[in-house]
Amino acid sequence: MSDNIFRIAIIGCGGIHHEHARALVGLPGVALTQVCDIKPERADASAALYGCRAVYDAKTVFESDEVDGVHICTPHYLHGPMAIEAMRCGKYVLVEKPMAGNLAQAREMIEVSDSLGGRLGVIFQNRYLEAARRLRQIIADREMGELLGIRGTVAWKRTPEYYSDDWHGRWATECGGVMMNQAIHKLDLLQWCAGRPATRVSGRVSTDGLYECIEVEDTAHIRIEFEGGLVGTFYATVAGSENEPVEIHTRLEGGRLLYRSGWLYRWESDGRLTLLVAPERQAKGDKAYWGIGHRAQLKDYYESVLGGAPIWLDARQGFGALEIIRALYAASRGGQPITLPWIGE
Ligand SMILES: NC(=O)c1ccc[n+]([C@@H]2O[C@H](COP(=O)([O-])OP(=O)(O)OC[C@H]3O[C@@H](n4cnc5c(N)ncnc54)[C@H](O)[C@@H]3O)[C@@H](O)[C@H]2O)c1
Incomplete structure (x- = not known):
């Protein structure tokens, strides 16, 4: 946290990341400070659009002291490994659906999140x-x-x-x-x-x-x-x-x-x-059906994270489907x- 603002990075600057970026605008206590994509032109375009820093390597974001939480908006096979690495680096993680590419990864995500007192949210905005x-x-x-x-x-x-x-x-x-x-x-x-x-x-x-x-x-x-x-x-x-x-x-x-x-x-x-x-x-x-609910879910997630309350739509909730x-x-x-x-x- 810097100046009491929870600093967020989005990993993956494709179609859905715009819903995350737009939903963060005006949410109290949080700010989008970094966007990351292995395609530099995507990260650069997003950084220009949302007024934040472009990064081209997720590991740099996870290890940065200037980021408190990450949103994972990458292809499915990366969800589990990225969420686990980010949590182990001390970040809060909001991951797009599906929470992981397989159940072994999903179980490990639950374990890691639990061991840190509950850090993981899974997007099911509907x-x-x-x-x-x-x-x-x-x-x-x-x-x-x-x-x-x-x-x-x-x-x-x-x-x-x-x-x-x-x-x-x-x-x-x-x-x-x-x-x-x-x-x-x-x-x-x-x-x-x-x-x-x-x-x-x-x-x-x-x-x-x-x-x-x-x-x-x-x-x-x-x-x-x-x-x-x-x-x-x-x-x-x-x-x-x-x-x-x-x-x-x-x-x-x-x-x-x-x-x-x-x-x-x-x-x-x-x-x-x-x-x-x-x-x-x-x-x-x-x-248009994409975006409906993202803002409500992000608001709920950050009210819990900043208020010290349990995350409702957490890793266990994400596991059932x-x-x-x-x-x-x-x-x-x-x-x-x-x-x-x-x-x-
Ligand atoms: N909740 C919803 O309604 C909804 C809707 C659409 C997509 N999604 C989900 O969002 C995720 C992304 O979907 P999308 O449609 O935006 O895909 P996309 O292909 O448009 O974007 C994915 C981005 O991730 C980047 N990327 C790939 N590997 C990376 C890495 N190692 N580090 C950093 N960036 C990397 C790609 O370059 C690309 O820009 C998927 O999980 C998808 O299922 C959810």
């Missing part, structure tokens, strides 16, 4: 959407009775150009496909709203549409058993015809609810939808359900 919070609350408070079933759908489109960079579409760098990258947000909402541990995962992943340009899956279906016998199902693809609204359907004793991209409805028995929650700010443009996805990959390879907790990797 948990801050009002409709998602209300859905979770209705289920948790049993306002409509017991939850009897839950189902999620992500049907999006990604073109070959999206995979033309140096990391998307490859197991070694993206560490998975639609599940590790796009659908993890919605799977996280589903398991968070279910509100109980997942105990068994089965399903399949496949490459149905983008097989000429990617190694990883573009399509997945999953069946999740939760503690107490609740069954969840999930379907995700980026080989669709357009980016459709994402949906989570819940069947409760007292009726059905439909979450659809930030809107929450009650599904009446005659088929009408009654609006329960509308988004505070409607998404505009193709990528990742564990289901890694178990899904193993279930798909082996053709057998995987029982959780899974220590296969």
